[in-house]
Amino acid sequence: MKDFKKLDLIPNVIYETIVSTYNKNNTPNAAPMGIKIDKRKNVLISPFTSSQTYKNLDEQKCGVINITTDPLVFLKTAFKENDSIKLLQSWFIEAKCVNAPKLKNVNAHIEFCVIEKEMESNNRARFICKTKFIDVVNQITPIYCRAYFAVIESIIHSTRIKMYIEQKNTEMANRLKKLVYHYYDITKKISPNTVHMEIMDQLLELIDKWEEKIRSES
16 A cells, blocks of 8 residues: 555554544544554554543544644643643544544554454454554654653553553562653653743643542542
8 A cells, every 4th residue: 555655554564643533422432552563464453451542442433643743742642631631622524435533633644444353351342343444644754852752651651651550569560660750751851941841840740630639538
């Protein structure tokens, strides 16, 4: 597939993307999600079975992979349930070939349908998906900046920190918190007074709120 080659995705490498689906009530949902491409050009997605993305893929059997390097999009889709971080419905438009929403203002879309589901260990499932349509809006050719890596890694780690705090798994939560603090220092050094630092500050505030909530419930 010509457009697939444009994305230059290497088989069996995990890429961080945003997967968008419809909820049961037909409202759009989006969440950061690692995806892989296999040698047959199928897309592999392995969400936690407790996630809304898992429920939607299991019911709707289709979705859209949104490809972007914008850390703000990762933040808003990761923590959309937080009052201070809003994911607007106006960010979405209809997909072309599947019954799913897709995000505006991203670099590319991969529309897919689920062809098989496999249950994995550690509360995950793997969906094997067939690509139905690829739309490359803007070819991704960013100049490398460590802040992009640091912020997106911190967002992904923070989604797991929230889960570990709620599970009262202090050891794993603290291990990931150390990484976030490390990335905070990197971002502060190389990208001060930018949206990158604003996102990092928001993440630390969220972590403090999650921990305070657990302490107040104890």
